Amino acid sequence: MADDFQWRLRGTCHKFGDNVPHLDGVVPEWLVNGRYFDPKDIIPELFEMIRPGFHKEAKDGDIIVTGKNFGMGPKMNGYIGMHALGMGLLCESMPFLAYRAALGCGLRVLDGCQDITTMVEQGDEIEADFATGEFINHSKKTDHLFQPIPESLREMVALGGSQGWLKQWWEDQN
Amino acid sequence: MGMTAVEKILARASGKDTVKPGDIIYPKPDFILVHDGLVSPSKEQLDNLGITRVHDPDKLIFVTDHEVIQLSERSIERIQKNREAAKAWGVKRFYDAGQGGHGHLFPMERGIVTPGTFYFDNDRHCTSVGGIGAIGFRVGAEIITVLATGTVWTKVPSTLRVSLKGTLPKGVYARDIGFYLASGLKDGGFLQAEMDYRVLEFAGDLEQFSLSERVALTNSPTEVRAYAVFVPPSEEIIAYAEERAEHPFEPVYSDKDAEFDGDIEINISGLEPQIAVTGSPANSVNLSEVAGTPIQHAFIGSCGSGMWDDLVTAAKLLEGKHLAPGVRMFVVPGTEDSLKRLTAEGLMGILLDAGVFVLPAGCGLCSSNPLGPLQDGEASISTASANERGRFRGSRDADMYLGSPATVAASAINGKITDPRDLL
Numbered sequence: 001m002a003d004d005f006q007w008r009l010r011g012t013c014h015k016f017g018d019n020v021p022h023l024d025g026v027v028p029e030w031l032v033n034g035r036y037f038d039p040k041d042i043i044p045e046l047f048e049m050i051r052p053g054f055h056k057e058a059k060d061g062d063i064i065v066t067g068k069n070f071g072m073g074p075k076m077n078g079y080i081g082m083h084a085l086g087m088g089l090l091c092e093s094m095p096f097l098a099y100r101a102a103l104g105c106g107l108r109v110l111d112g113c114q115d116i117t118t119m120v121e122q123g124d125e126i127e128a129d130f131a132t133g134e135f136i137n138h139s140k141k142t143d144h145l146f147q148p149i150p151e152s153l154r155e156m157v158a159l160g161g162s163q164g165w166l167k168q169w170w171e172d173q174n
Numbered sequence: 175m176g177m178t179a180v181e182k183i184l185a186r187a188s189g190k191d192t193v194k195p196g197d198i199i200y201p202k203p204d205f206i207l208v209h210d211g212l213v214s215p216s217k218e219q220l221d222n223l224g225i226t227r228v229h230d231p232d233k234l235i236f237v238t239d240h241e242v243i244q245l246s247e248r249s250i251e252r253i254q255k256n257r258e259a260a261k262a263w264g265v266k267r268f269y270d271a272g273q274g275g276h277g278h279l280f281p282m283e284r285g286i287v288t289p290g291t292f293y294f295d296n297d298r299h300c301t302s303v304g305g306i307g308a309i310g311f312r313v314g315a316e317i318i319t320v321l322a323t324g325t326v327w328t329k330v331p332s333t334l335r336v337s338l339k340g341t342l343p344k345g346v347y348a349r350d351i352g353f354y355l356a357s358g359l360k361d362g363g364f365l366q367a368e369m370d371y372r373v374l375e376f377a378g379d380l381e382q383f384s385l386s387e388r389v390a391l392t393n394s395p396t397e398v399r400a401y402a403v404f405v406p407p408s409e410e411i412i413a414y415a416e417e418r419a420e421h422p423f424e425p426v427y428s429d430k431d432a433e434f435d436g437d438i439e440i441n442i443s444g445l446e447p448q449i450a451v452t453g454s455p456a457n458s459v460n461l462s463e464v465a466g467t468p469i470q471h472a473f474i475g476s477c478g479s480g481m482w483d484d485l486v487t488a489a490k491l492l493e494g495k496h497l498a499p500g501v502r503m504f505v506v507p508g509t510e511d512s513l514k515r516l517t518a519e520g521l522m523g524i525l526l527d528a529g530v531f532v533l534p535a536g537c538g539l540c541s542s543n544p545l546g547p548l549q550d551g552e553a554s555i556s557t558a559s560a561n562e563r564g565r566f567r568g569s570r571d572a573d574m575y576l577g578s579p580a581t582v583a584a585s586a587i588n589g590k591i592t593d594p595r596d597l598l
Contacts, residue, residue: 074314076315095370095371095399096329096331096370096371096401097314097371100316101314104315104316150198152198152327153198153327156327162316162318162319163219163223163318165319166220166223166225166318166319166322166323167223167224169322169323170223170224170225170322
């Protein structure tokens, strides 16, 4: 595993509510169906339909916090964009195939963060450790412990997702 | 504590005595099935990573079902690249266009999929094999990891049990149950069940269902996010599988003390034929609510209704009749074997005399090939797996109704949505 991988992120909270779909929520439908996977194409469109100008505010280390049922659909385009921006994701819940797609892109994501939307406000300074589940809201001076990324999947995340993991696997084989 | 059937199948595949929901495992599939849309893109991705071989070519099955007829430059190029990929990787079981048919169906007919089989697939409708008591898990684009390494991380899903009680009335079919069930299982549906990444296991009075009906049962729950559907195999199903199995197999059943993540009971004795109105198979209503709605387009086929018995049901209704004026109808046998059987058993003549187009075996219109698109203002009734606007590569201003094969055939004869019981 990449030993220097940054499991802990500290930055601005970008808060969203429940039921934000991947298609026409996280990213526009044309970007998914047009099979755009280059972060250069994705980043300007990230959350643009529901929060115009998001990509101008987003910066390395920032954390997206969402309510229930985030990112409906098995597609990965939006997570590629979040990952390229160096962001993390904390959700009250997301469909399993969406969670799988996010991890497969190497995104640091915690699913099942119960009631987290009640613990943060938009713009709070927050911190999360994705390998321990530790969460701190520095603006509110509160903390909480969530379930971390399962240990058996951390190597894949640290290597940049399933493609990075495969590349490493192949090198190890030969 | 015992295990559900799917937990047992996964435990066997991952070399463990037991597994439980939430466990992360690395199951070794009996085989890996890739459909035509993802063969050459997978090859390209693995080539880009410098990965030059697959884990075990003898475990790979490549099928050509989504684009049996290549209607664009892109698809002509793709199928050629698929052939090259199969050759480069040494994949012997490459089913080219015109060979095999629908990848979710012909492996059951050919004895490749048997009760208890576990495999990985890139396409979500691999749930169809639950009809024979097998399990396919859809991994989408992560199929490349499976191709390279022979497995991929898998979370053991929990299982919801749905017991069907009673006997289905004449003229009402398993596909009707599927639509009804989907409307209950969808988010906010009347059964108030959360289906995300869950297995749906059927129980109850299942002896009445043939293999095609069991396959039909699996289809619409898939559209409301069931990750797998399992129908415990009856003696009739086991006998069917034994006749053609290419390997020994052991049927699997849930233990009596297995833990289910919910139990639902549905009485099917009073069920009416269902119609799923435009938008989703879960938009199910009693047929009587939309009876008489004019249709101009009909299609029978897809992974939900492309088995032999589905074709027989349609042919019986169409025998000696003709499509209503202004109606065009497409029948797509699921498999090459069924296509041959249509001719051998005289059903082809019935369909052609009725004015039906019979297209090559595979997904047919349902894979959004422009084989039979709709125009603005038209209405289609079909057995497709889904019915969002614009499906079949047609107008988004066309209505897309779904029904059982009998309902579709009856409606095509009358030119309007028709209760098949009126013609039986």
